Amino acid sequence: MNQVLVEICLRVRDIDATLDFYTNLFDFEVASRREFPEDKFDLIYLNSPGSNVQIELTYNYDAEPYNVGNGFSHLGVTVNDLEKMHDICKASKYETGELRGLAGGTPSYFFVTDPDGYRIEVKRAK
Template identity: 85%
Template sequence: MNQELVEICLRVRDLEATLDFYTNLFDFEVASRREFPENKFDLIYLNSPGSSVQIELTYNYDAEPYTIGDGFSHLGVTVDDLEKMHEICKDSDYKTSELKGLSGGTPSYFFVTDPDGYRIEVKRKK
């Protein structure tokens, strides 16, 4: 059986801040937006250039703060210029780790946290 990962859903509290994070800090594009005011939620689908996997942002109008489970760790993206992206993230208002390398090796990744507390691992494209 052939399978393909097509989307990852994140529940968000501040839709505009989250859209700003993914579309301005990163190069995600809004692929579609579906509003369901009668059910009090919106779905926004984001595309990342070069990937077929979408991020589905689910915005529930009256939701209490979400608890990110301890089994969830992070999403991962790759970039051509890790050091430049690291500087962009550090200059933003988002929590950004230092550059890191596995087992003390050459730095190859860092983490940045989105407005809802989801961590994004930014890795050097191989």
């Protein structure tokens, strides 16, 4: 049996801030948006160029703040120019860590945090 990862769901509180983060800081594109006002939630699906995995943003209208928890760690994306993306993220309003390398090696990644506290690991594309 073959399994294919197709989506990851993130629950978000401020849909406009979250869309700004994923579509303007990164190159994600809104694939579709479904609104369910009678049930008080929206679903927004984001495509990442070059990937078949979507991020499903679930926006519940009356939700209390979410606790990201300590079991979830991060999402990962790759970029062709790590240093340029790091500069872009550091110049943004989003919390951005320093460039790092595994075991003190050559810098190959950094973390940036989205408006809901989800950490995104940005890695150098191979």
